[in-house]
Amino acid sequence: MFKIDNLSFSYNTNEKELKNNVENINLKIKKGEVVLLCGESGCGKTTTTRCLNGLIPYFFNGQRTGEAYLNGKKISEMPIYKLAENIGSVFQDPKTQFFNVDTTSEIIFGCENLSMPENELKKRLKTVVDEFKLYNLLDKSIFKISGGEKQKIACASVNAVYPDAFILDEPSSNLDSESSWNLRDILQKWKADGKTVVIAEHKLFFLEDVLDRVIFFKNGKIESEWNIDEFKKINHRKLGLRQLNLNNLKVYHNDYYSKNQEFFELKNFTFKYDKSPILDIKHVQIPKNEIIAIIGKNGAGKSTFAHCLCGLERSCKGELILDNKVLKRKERLKKSYMVMQDVNHQLFAESVIDEVLLSMDDENEELAEDILKNLNLIHLRDVHPMALSGGEKQRVAIASAIASKKEILVFDEPTSGLDLKNMMDVSKNLIYLQKLGITSFIITHDYELILETCTHIIHFDNGLIIDNYKIDEEKLKKFFIK
Amino acid sequence: MMEELNTKLTNKSGFHMDPRTKIFILIILSFMVFNDAPLYISGILILIPFTSLFLSNHKKMATSYILLYLIATYLKIYVNPSLTGPSSMISASFTYTITRMLPVIIMGTYTVITTKVSEFVASMEEINVPKYIIIPLSVIFRYLPTIYEEIKSIRNAMRMRGIGLNFKTLKTPLKLVEFYMIPILISAVKTSDELSAASLTRGLSNPQRRTHLEIVNFSKTDAIFIIFAILGVVMYAYYFIGDILLV
Numbered sequence: 001m002f003k004i005d006n007l008s009f010s011y012n013t014n015e016k017e018l019k020n021n022v023e024n025i026n027l028k029i030k031k032g033e034v035v036l037l038c039g040e041s042g043c044g045k046t047t048t049t050r051c052l053n054g055l056i057p058y059f060f061n062g063q064r065t066g067e068a069y070l071n072g073k074k075i076s077e078m079p080i081y082k083l084a085e086n087i088g089s090v091f092q093d094p095k096t097q098f099f100n101v102d103t104t105s106e107i108i109f110g111c112e113n114l115s116m117p118e119n120e121l122k123k124r125l126k127t128v129v130d131e132f133k134l135y136n137l138l139d140k141s142i143f144k145i146s147g148g149e150k151q152k153i154a155c156a157s158v159n160a161v162y163p164d165a166f167i168l169d170e171p172s173s174n175l176d177s178e179s180s181w182n183l184r185d186i187l188q189k190w191k192a193d194g195k196t197v198v199i200a201e202h203k204l205f206f207l208e209d210v211l212d213r214v215i216f217f218k219n220g221k222i223e224s225e226w227n228i229d230e231f232k233k234i235n236h237r238k239l240g241l242r243q244l245n246l247n248n249l250k251v252y253h254n255d256y257y258s259k260n261q262e263f264f265e266l267k268n269f270t271f272k273y274d275k276s277p278i279l280d281i282k283h284v285q286i287p288k289n290e291i292i293a294i295i296g297k298n299g300a301g302k303s304t305f306a307h308c309l310c311g312l313e314r315s316c317k318g319e320l321i322l323d324n325k326v327l328k329r330k331e332r333l334k335k336s337y338m339v340m341q342d343v344n345h346q347l348f349a350e351s352v353i354d355e356v357l358l359s360m361d362d363e364n365e366e367l368a369e370d371i372l373k374n375l376n377l378i379h380l381r382d383v384h385p386m387a388l389s390g391g392e393k394q395r396v397a398i399a400s401a402i403a404s405k406k407e408i409l410v411f412d413e414p415t416s417g418l419d420l421k422n423m424m425d426v427s428k429n430l431i432y433l434q435k436l437g438i439t440s441f442i443i444t445h446d447y448e449l450i451l452e453t454c455t456h457i458i459h460f461d462n463g464l465i466i467d468n469y470k471i472d473e474e475k476l477k478k479f480f481i482k
Numbered sequence: 483m484m485e486e487l488n489t490k491l492t493n494k495s496g497f498h499m500d501p502r503t504k505i506f507i508l509i510i511l512s513f514m515v516f517n518d519a520p521l522y523i524s525g526i527l528i529l530i531p532f533t534s535l536f537l538s539n540h541k542k543m544a545t546s547y548i549l550l551y552l553i554a555t556y557l558k559i560y561v562n563p564s565l566t567g568p569s570s571m572i573s574a575s576f577t578y579t580i581t582r583m584l585p586v587i588i589m590g591t592y593t594v595i596t597t598k599v600s601e602f603v604a605s606m607e608e609i610n611v612p613k614y615i616i617i618p619l620s621v622i623f624r625y626l627p628t629i630y631e632e633i634k635s636i637r638n639a640m641r642m643r644g645i646g647l648n649f650k651t652l653k654t655p656l657k658l659v660e661f662y663m664i665p666i667l668i669s670a671v672k673t674s675d676e677l678s679a680a681s682l683t684r685g686l687s688n689p690q691r692r693t694h695l696e697i698v699n700f701s702k703t704d705a706i707f708i709i710f711a712i713l714g715v716v717m718y719a720y721y722f723i724g725d726i727l728l729v
Contacts, residue, residue, distance in 0.1 A: 053683050054682075054683070055679055055682065055683065058682065059678070059679050059682055079687070080682050080683070080685075080687060081685040081686075081687050081688035081689075083683070084682075084683060084684055084685030084688075085685070087683070088683075089680070089683040089684075091676065091679075091680055093676060095628070095673075096672070096673050096676035096677050096680065097676065097677070097680035098624075098680075099599065099620075099624065099677065099680070099681050099684075099686070100598065100599045100600050100624070101598065101599050101623070101624055101627065102598050102599075102600075104695075105598055105599065105600035105601075105695065105696070108695050109600070109684060110684040110685055111693075112600070112692050112693050112694060112695065113684060113685035113686050113688050113692055114685050114688060115688065115690045115691060115692060115693050116693055117693060118693060118694070118695070118697070121693060121694075121695045122695065125695065141627075143627050143628075143631070157684075158684070161684075161685075307638070310642060312638050312641065312642070333641060333642065334644070336642070337642050337643075338638075338639075338642060340635065340639065342635065342669070344665050344668050344669060345632065345635045345636045345639050345665050345669075346636075346639035346642075346643070347665075348640075348643070348645065348660075348661045348664070348665075358643070358645075359643060359644075386664065386668055400643070404643065404644070
């Protein structure tokens with residue numbers, strides 16, 4: 001089906017040093033195979049998928065040698081709309097891969113582009129809706145459905161063209177665990193239909209039963225290749241990979257971090273949208289100065305809770321009782337801070353040091369540099385925050401929170417789409433914050449991060465806290481592992 | 483289930499206007515920004531966005547639009563002349579913004595919230611607008627709701643940092659604009675890049691004519707609205723330049 005012959009590629013960048021993003025890739029993928037491309041961030045797996053679906057050389061410019069073939073024809077010489085008939089591509093961010101705003105038009109968008117007649121369009125829409133069970137998702141705005149549902153629509157819409165091969169680039173980054181399992185079901189269906197599937201991914205846990213073969217990339221080269229049985233036996237951690245079977249993981253911090261445990265209380269956190277309650281907490285006790293995981297399905301009320309906790313929702317009249325002081329919304333706004341999923345939205349200054357100084361009441365450059373040192377950012381002191389990598393941006397946001405003497409930090413999905421190394425960095429930062437006396441709440445779907453870092457769990461469902469417990473492997477497994 | 487889907491596909495129930503009609507009316511309404519006409523002249527044009535919104539089940543927005551407009555007109559006619567000093571300045575700028583700009587803004591809002599991207603593309607292709615004009619325009623349609631969400635999230639980030647409407651920031655108001663613009667621009671670049679890549683892999687660049695699930699064509703509704711819009715603009719034009727023509 002696919003053949004890659006001695007391919008090297010480097011993106012055109014302004015930097016003087018010419019480094020190949022992928023180097024001497026040789027790969028054959030048979031029809032009907034399901035192949036995983038894995039490795040650290042920047043190892044070349046995304047670049048390889050782009051060579052296969054024609055975005056290289058059609059969309060991304062750069063220096064290329066070698067060739068990729070689809071059924072014996074050179075991919076670089078086929079027009080990209082011809083490739084669209086044979087290859088369906090699903091991308092990482094469901095928000096930016098939809099051309100339409102409503103789901104129905106999106107499903108049929110690819111077929112319209114290929115000029116299929118109108119009755120064929122109708123027929124295909126019906127078939128796809130039937131196969132993927134999308135009855136409830138038709139004619140909805142893509143802004144009103146969850147990440148998991150968006151990814152389902154994305155899969156359905158590439159499927160509507162009936163391509164022979166699917167190429168997925170980190171499709172599960174923004175998905176909760178249940179949606180990841182649903183994605184596995186879709187992959188299994190494609191496999192059963194005899195389609196070829198190439199998937200580049202960090203999260204591996206949902207792929208165990210689907211894969212045929214695993215290609216491991218390191219620094220732009222193919223380092224190793226295994227069939228699935230061999231892959232199950234190797235030490236994933238050693239290679240910097242996420243866990244394939246979540247059952248192998250153990251809780252790392254079995255006990256609370258702080259010795260003399262204090263608690264704070266939340267009272268009457270309620271929030272309504274269009275008159276229906278989406279958050280309803282009468283009273284709850286939460287340990288202070290711990291790392292607390294907030295888990296639950298998409299739409300369970302986790303983000304709403306985070307917004308209310310940080311004092312961002314005016315109509316939430318809840319109270320937080322901390323050291324016998326009652327904190328109302330405005331005081332909470334001063335004491336808490338949220339590190340958003342899209343960190344770009346919260347960096348404002350022109351350099352990293354300015355960003356930290358901006359948060360201080362009295363600008364103290366020495367103290368600011370101290371904070372940067374501790375977060376390993378001091379070498380980036382004068383760089384513009386927008387020029388940093390994702391992980392660095394997140395650390396700058398954390399630095400500014402420390403500088404403004406926040407006591408409660410909320411992280412919204414801090415590890416979505418991160419490889420093992422970057423996840424461990426996030427975990428290290430969280431533990432550093434704990435030592436500073438800060439209580440962190442982490443909204444997350446990342447089972448590995450929870451086991452590595454957290455000591456307390458709050459489980460949301462339908463706007464209610466259905467469980468509130470010290471970390472417990474068995475309980476967590478029930479929620480995360482299918 | 484299958485039957486339900488069938489009816490969903492074929493039955494376009496309720497009020498529906500062709501995207502081309504919407505854009506035509508939008509252009510006509512923008513003439514109103516240039517000058518002021520008495521209510522009996524501009525009335526037809528003002529009622530078009532109201533009727534469209536009201537019939538397409540945005541009754542709340544339609545009613546508040548018409549109320550706001552009437553209040554502004556009342557102020558303009560009966561209150562403004564008797565005011566002096568700064569209060570007259572404020573009142574005048576308020577009333578003139580509302581009476582001249584609001585109808586266009588509301589019509590624009592109506593166009594964006596009720597037009598599907600696919601429908602817009604289909605109707606533009608029908609009148610042979612070239613692809614290189616249609617596609618950027620449809621991306622704008624697609625991007626507008628995203629901007630709204632982004633602004634909300636940036637505002638939240640500012641509130642947590644204590645930036646915003648307070649003394650420290652208001653000393654340098656231009657900074658505030660910068661704080662909003664830079665994250666939005668960054669995400670606009672990122673979104674447009676990823677969106678283009680995704681659409682290319684789905685065959686958007688195919689030179690053959692696209693086909694459409696949604697068939698667009700002019701209906702009676704469109705005819706009625708266009709007639710009223712033309713009638714409105716003729717009356718409007720006659721009111722201002724009629725005298726000149728008669729001489």
